[in-house]
Amino acid sequence: MTPVIDALQYANWSEKIFRQMRAGGVDAVHVTITYHENFRETVLNIEAWNRWFERHPDLIFQGFTAEDIDRARQTGRTAIFFGAQNPSCIEDDIGLVEVLHRLGLRFMQLTYNNQSLLASGCYEAEDTGLTRMGREVVAEMNRVGLVVDMSHSAERSTLSAIEHSSRPIAITHANPAEWHPARRNKSDAVLCALAESGGMLGFSIYPHHLKGGGGCTLQEFCDMVARTAETYGLAHLGIGSDLCQDQPDSVVEWMRTGRWTKAVDFGEGSADAPGFPPMPDWFGGNQDFSNIAKGLRASGFSEEDTAALMGGNWARFFRDSFGPATALVRQVAE
Amino acid sequence: MTPVIDALQYANWSEKIFRQMRAGGVDAVHVTITYHENFRETVLNIEAWNRWFERHPDLIFQGFTAEDIDRARQTGRTAIFFGAQNPSCIEDDIGLVEVLHRLGLRFMQLTYNNQSLLASGCYEAEDTGLTRMGREVVAEMNRVGLVVDMSHSAERSTLSAIEHSSRPIAITHANPAEWHPARRNKSDAVLCALAESGGMLGFSIYPHHLKGGGGCTLQEFCDMVARTAETYGLAHLGIGSDLCQDQPDSVVEWMRTGRWTKAVDFGEGSADAPGFPPMPDWFGGNQDFSNIAKGLRASGFSEEDTAALMGGNWARFFRDSFGPATALVRQVAE
Numbered sequence: 001m002t003p004v005i006d007a008l009q010y011a012n013w014s015e016k017i018f019r020q021m022r023a024g025g026v027d028a029v030h031v032t033i034t035y036h037e038n039f040r041e042t043v044l045n046i047e048a049w050n051r052w053f054e055r056h057p058d059l060i061f062q063g064f065t066a067e068d069i070d071r072a073r074q075t076g077r078t079a080i081f082f083g084a085q086n087p088s089c090i091e092d093d094i095g096l097v098e099v100l101h102r103l104g105l106r107f108m109q110l111t112y113n114n115q116s117l118l119a120s121g122c123y124e125a126e127d128t129g130l131t132r133m134g135r136e137v138v139a140e141m142n143r144v145g146l147v148v149d150m151s152h153s154a155e156r157s158t159l160s161a162i163e164h165s166s167r168p169i170a171i172t173h174a175n176p177a178e179w180h181p182a183r184r185n186k187s188d189a190v191l192c193a194l195a196e197s198g199g200m201l202g203f204s205i206y207p208h209h210l211k212g213g214g215g216c217t218l219q220e221f222c223d224m225v226a227r228t229a230e231t232y233g234l235a236h237l238g239i240g241s242d243l244c245q246d247q248p249d250s251v252v253e254w255m256r257t258g259r260w261t262k263a264v265d266f267g268e269g270s271a272d273a274p275g276f277p278p279m280p281d282w283f284g285g286n287q288d289f290s291n292i293a294k295g296l297r298a299s300g301f302s303e304e305d306t307a308a309l310m311g312g313n314w315a316r317f318f319r320d321s322f323g324p325a326t327a328l329v330r331q332v333a334e
Numbered sequence: 335m336t337p338v339i340d341a342l343q344y345a346n347w348s349e350k351i352f353r354q355m356r357a358g359g360v361d362a363v364h365v366t367i368t369y370h371e372n373f374r375e376t377v378l379n380i381e382a383w384n385r386w387f388e389r390h391p392d393l394i395f396q397g398f399t400a401e402d403i404d405r406a407r408q409t410g411r412t413a414i415f416f417g418a419q420n421p422s423c424i425e426d427d428i429g430l431v432e433v434l435h436r437l438g439l440r441f442m443q444l445t446y447n448n449q450s451l452l453a454s455g456c457y458e459a460e461d462t463g464l465t466r467m468g469r470e471v472v473a474e475m476n477r478v479g480l481v482v483d484m485s486h487s488a489e490r491s492t493l494s495a496i497e498h499s500s501r502p503i504a505i506t507h508a509n510p511a512e513w514h515p516a517r518r519n520k521s522d523a524v525l526c527a528l529a530e531s532g533g534m535l536g537f538s539i540y541p542h543h544l545k546g547g548g549g550c551t552l553q554e555f556c557d558m559v560a561r562t563a564e565t566y567g568l569a570h571l572g573i574g575s576d577l578c579q580d581q582p583d584s585v586v587e588w589m590r591t592g593r594w595t596k597a598v599d600f601g602e603g604s605a606d607a608p609g610f611p612p613m614p615d616w617f618g619g620n621q622d623f624s625n626i627a628k629g630l631r632a633s634g635f636s637e638e639d640t641a642a643l644m645g646g647n648w649a650r651f652f653r654d655s656f657g658p659a660t661a662l663v664r665q666v667a668e
Contacts (some may be wrong), residue, residue, distance in 0.1 A: 031449060039374065039377070040373065040374055043373070043430070043433055044427075044429070047429030047430070047432070047433060050432050050433075051429075061604070093381070094376075095378070095381030095385075096381070098381070098384050099380060099384075099565070100438065101376055102437055102438075103433065103435065103436055103437065104436075226369060265508060327449060
């Protein structure tokens with residue numbers, strides 16, 4: 001049976017949520033473990049996850065390879081794969097790429113919304129593309145099997161990462177800008193280059209990325225998925241819900257401002273609505289993944305295509321992405 | 335064929351030394367990666383090792399499990415297992431035990447020569463035994479499969495670690511004090527408790543631990559091994575050469591004084607001879623392991639017993655020690 005995989009969540013983790021993952025039949029989740037934290041702080045976050053794994057071995061375990069998706073399914077648990085939404089965790093030290101990969105990091109965004117040492121975020125006025133260090137780090141990520149994620153990056157930087165990376169990259173959580181022109185959603189040029197290079201897009205259900213926000217209906221969402229599949233090919237698509245379940249608004253503030261400003265930055269929010277936006281009624285948490293599958297079937301997707309969108313495509317991508325680069329991959333890159 | 339294993343080295347690593355490991359037929363080495371370094375500094379040392387592994391994949395690779403000893407032998411390389419000579423690398427954070435184990439740490443001394451947060455070193459006037467944190471950390475090391483090493487620890491602390499640990503511990507590099515009463519060599523009480531609990535002693539060839547220092551002959555060394563085997567049982571014995579090949583004297587200064595004093599501490603040396611002592615002529619480096627095997631045979635050990643001493647016993651200990659505690663082990667501990 002095809003697994004169900006969510007390619008991005010950052011919830012306020014609890015036993016309740018882990019049980020909802022089981023209720024929703026979610027076999028694997030890419031979870032954000034760090035935003036603006038430096039290496040040592042990121043390791044503290046890993047330690048916190050180690051305590052979750054130790055406390056709830058019947059519900060979750062850490063995933064390192066695609067085989068862990070099968071193991072999750074076979075043992076009725078959810079495999080948790082780590083990711084970083086910003087490269088703060090590698091500081092200015094390329095050697096930390098391999099160290100964090102060893103600790104289980106499987107995705108890393110080259111930027112959050114701002115300029116990083118590696119590339120430009122989608123809120124910057126100037127878009128540098130990959131920096132000198134950015135090019136080196138992408139090559140190192142390719143070598144060890146750490147996926148480049150450009151969800152929060154600017155246009156030129158994203159195209160540059162796709163071009164420079166010797167392995168397919170991911171945009172784990174965003175939607176087509178053509179459908180809803182939010183700054184975080186992606187242009188046709190980016191989605192074309194992503195699909196052509198074998199990359200993956202995870203559809204976001206974060207209300208700011210949805211046409212109509214939290215009022216977006218399941219049918220509207222699934223029709224958008226259908227049009228995207230027609231344009232870019234279904235094999236490159238999956239879910240990356242961007243679910244921030246049970247998080248207090250202080251967390252969205254941390255995501256947006258970290259330690260880079262003393263002022264307030266509302267990001268995708270506004271002074272009137274600075275907090276997390278309310279979720280659509282058809283997706284309130286991990287227990288609701290079957291709603292998405294039902295919606296896709298109702299939109300005309302076959303059972304097979306629905307399974308591919310719900311996790312089969314991500315499973316293939318995980319399998320091809322998390323191991324060391326093979327000689328073949330290196331050859332293509334040269 | 336039985337593997338050759340050295341249970342402690344801290345050389346000034348170079349391609350030359352890795353080639354000498356191959357010349358000496360050394361299949362696995364426990365290398366010290368950190369003394370007084372904090373966690374972040376220890377990770378920098380791991381990064382330096384990652385560069386060695388990347389540069390010399392034909393000579394060495396990082397060992398994580400006992401199976402890597404076989405892989406080393408089959409592929410004509412040396413498996414490098416990481417160890418810490420002091421718990422500075424876990425700072426005051428028990429969560430770092432699991433993190434460092436994930437990064438490949440397989441041995442950790444609870445103390446170097448001084449008091450640590452966990453226990454007392456062999457140069458302290460007062461010997462606390464295991465501290466509150468020490469007991470917690472030993473239990474955590476037992477859980478994840480990180481070996482307790484008491485080579486540089488004080489008597490009571492060592493006995494307390496043997497008693498408290500639910501899994502056999504190691505003294506990776508020391509000799510019986512009865513043969514040569516150096517402060518770093520071990521009492522009959524310690525060696526009895528070690529052997530009775532299934533632990534391992536690695537014979538040191540560091541001149542300060544040898545009767546007669548660098549002038550100790552191979553026969554004297556091997557006769558001492560024979561007497562130790564008669565007293566404590568051959569199954570608990572191996573080699574832990576404590577080889578510090580090609581190190582400048584600034585390194586022995588760092589080992590002894592770290593950042594804990596502004597004065598000079600000569601440790602096992604003296605004002606007249608503050609540096610590394612000259613090695614015995616029969617053991618100048620990794621290429622000389624066959625000399626030890628020849629010496630043991632000449633001292634009357636059978637081929638089988640010689641193989642056990644040269645690595646077979648350590649291979650068994652590695653196999654039993656580096657994985658997570660089994661339910662059985664935990665039961666015994668309760």
